[in-house]
Amino acid sequence: MLKKELPEGWRLVKLEEVAKIDNKAVSPDEMRGELQNYIGLENIESNTGQLVSFSETLGDDIKSNKFGFTEEHILYGKLRPYLNKVYLPDFAGVCSTDIIPIKPDSDLLIREFLGYFLRTPEFVSMINAKSSGANLPRVNPKTLLDVYIPLPPIETQYKIVAILEKTEATQRLRAEADALTQKLMQNVFLEMFGDPATNPKGWDIVKLDAIAVLQRGKFSHRPRNEPRFYGGSYPFIQTGDISRSGGRLTTFSQTLNDEGLKISKLFKKGIIVIAIAANIGDTAILDFDSCFPDSVVGVSPMPDKANPIFTEMMLRHYKNILWDSAPETAQRNINLKILSDLNVILPPLDLQNRFAKIAQSIQVTRDIQNKSAVEKSSLLNNLMSKAFTGELVA
DNA sequence: TTGGTGAGAATTGTTCCGCC
DNA sequence: GGCGGAACAATTCTCACCAA
Numbered sequence: 001m002l003k004k005e006l007p008e009g010w011r012l013v014k015l016e017e018v019a020k021i022d023n024k025a026v027s028p029d030e031m032r033g034e035l036q037n038y039i040g041l042e043n044i045e046s047n048t049g050q051l052v053s054f055s056e057t058l059g060d061d062i063k064s065n066k067f068g069f070t071e072e073h074i075l076y077g078k079l080r081p082y083l084n085k086v087y088l089p090d091f092a093g094v095c096s097t098d099i100i101p102i103k104p105d106s107d108l109l110i111r112e113f114l115g116y117f118l119r120t121p122e123f124v125s126m127i128n129a130k131s132s133g134a135n136l137p138r139v140n141p142k143t144l145l146d147v148y149i150p151l152p153p154i155e156t157q158y159k160i161v162a163i164l165e166k167t168e169a170t171q172r173l174r175a176e177a178d179a180l181t182q183k184l185m186q187n188v189f190l191e192m193f194g195d196p197a198t199n200p201k202g203w204d205i206v207k208l209d210a211i212a213v214l215q216r217g218k219f220s221h222r223p224r225n226e227p228r229f230y231g232g233s234y235p236f237i238q239t240g241d242i243s244r245s246g247g248r249l250t251t252f253s254q255t256l257n258d259e260g261l262k263i264s265k266l267f268k269k270g271i272i273v274i275a276i277a278a279n280i281g282d283t284a285i286l287d288f289d290s291c292f293p294d295s296v297v298g299v300s301p302m303p304d305k306a307n308p309i310f311t312e313m314m315l316r317h318y319k320n321i322l323w324d325s326a327p328e329t330a331q332r333n334i335n336l337k338i339l340s341d342l343n344v345i346l347p348p349l350d351l352q353n354r355f356a357k358i359a360q361s362i363q364v365t366r367d368i369q370n371k372s373a374v375e376k377s378s379l380l381n382n383l384m385s386k387a388f389t390g391e392l393v394a
Numbered sequence: 395t396t397g398g399t400g401a402g403a404a405t406t407g408t409t410c411c412g413c414c
Numbered sequence: 415g416g417c418g419g420a421a422c423a424a425t426t427c428t429c430a431c432c433a434a
Contacts, residue, residue: 040431041429097432140395277421279403293405
């Protein structure tokens, strides 16, 4: 950003002029015998500025040097800066040496203002380009202190922080609402059918292949990564896509071309997909026609016996059983036989259909929530970007 | 400060086996 | 015997901590 672009009263200053880095090592000896509030990179969530988890650690269990921090610091993850790990603690403790404790000069710079600045897409992209180490990029603290930050008067900083905090709070409420809706669908299922794994309602038990047709995915060519098969108009999904889908596959990241289609197989929209390698037992309903490899099985419920929406939700409850069925080798797998022989509950079809109807109406709400969450997320990024060019607050 | 290392997940490669 | 599908093994990738 150029100086001339800044609004009146704003200054462009180097971070070292308004903040310092407290990276004095605390040795294991200094921590011995005391409980420590320890934060590692794994405790800070990417992009959100939130703590994922946290626990007290006995100093005796800490074997390497750490950095100390207080509630005046910002914790900035310097390893793989693209992960965007920033956290503002409200307690004192020690952190991994891959986290830099930054202490702003409170007369000039508000901690929260700097926290948002470090999370802007523009800053992340810039600092990532300046990081060192080809395979394991890290930010050098000196490089960080050399970064220029647009600095408005303190009152303006408070105004900007208030707007961004409000937007972020709304975003969080939206995420909580989505989690509740997801739970609602599970609760409705359990209320109507009980846990399929224990069958407390005493439904009939049948083999999975008695109510559905099972077909394994296909990708016969080796090696599998030959580029000539990819980049066409046929969606191609992998086990990871199923894991991330939350039960409904609406997007895909890979496609096959005509040549790829010849060595794979196209499955119809609406089919249930289940992972039999890596993320064993993860399921989803396909929202588009798609190909998939042999680590995925397609399950098509017979219309006179099972409802697809009911079947997908039911199969989720057998995940642990399927995992336990997989032979203990370096790479666990289950095969078509294990899946076909899986004992599943079979409630009356009209009850399954009733559940599907309720689930669909809940899904409509989820779709609206998801759309809103995406909009809120891009709104926050947009506002953060505008905040540091002076466009957010006059 | 930065390379090494480990764990777990995801993807790719190899072997076995049945069918034509 | 050759081919293709299934099963399983190996490798790669990602993300974290450790220690020189």
